[in-house]
Amino acid sequence: MGTDLQSVLITKEEIDTKLAELAAEIDAEYAGRDLLIVGVLKGAVMVMADLARALSTPVTMDWMAVSSYGAGTKSSGVVRILKDLDTDIGGRDVLIVEDIIDSGLTLSWLLSNLSSRGPASLNVCTLLRKPEAAKVDIDVKYVGFDIPNEFVVGYGLDYAEKYRNLPFVGTLAPHVYGG
């Protein structure tokens, strides 16, 4: 697996340190409240698992799976729900947890969908954010790392469903893309 990687962009230690910082901010914000964290499958699995364990605030956890319509339409912004929340979020404090915001279209859609359900509050935490996201008018309260516009894998992020289990975030060598 090592030879497929071009470089390590963010080490496991850097991720751990950043998640501890974000968890402290989230603990301060939600102290005494009843927080529901919502992970967006599948990419956010690692962030959810490690962020949740870094929090002191007791939380409940739920999951959504969403997909863009059709192949190659990632940036169409048309999303369908593959798995909805099990929880009624009406009146709840909700924090969406993502691995990455790239075009921002997945998150824009999720924010409008979830806000229509009447949560008491709705915020976003993402480990990674790419420059494209600035073009979309979304307010992301907790951001781990702003990264360059490169395709990254690891720590939940895949290329053709592989590399999600790497403990760090890296970039792929060109030969992996078939070049």
Ligand SMILES: O=P(O)(O)OC[C@H]1O[C@H](OP(=O)(O)OP(=O)(O)O)[C@H](O)[C@@H]1O
């Ligand atoms: O900002 P955007 O351009 O919308 O891209 C970001 C989304 O794309 C990835 O998920 P993907 O739909 O690839 O599915 P996955 O989480 O199962 O890997 C990532 O996990 C985000 O959810």
Ligand SMILES: Nc1nc2[nH]cnc2c(=O)[nH]1
């Ligand atoms: N694995 C992966 N998925 C993404 N989805 C949007 N941007 C990315 C990225 O850089 N890597």
Ligand SMILES: [Mg+2]
């Ligand atoms: Mg995802």
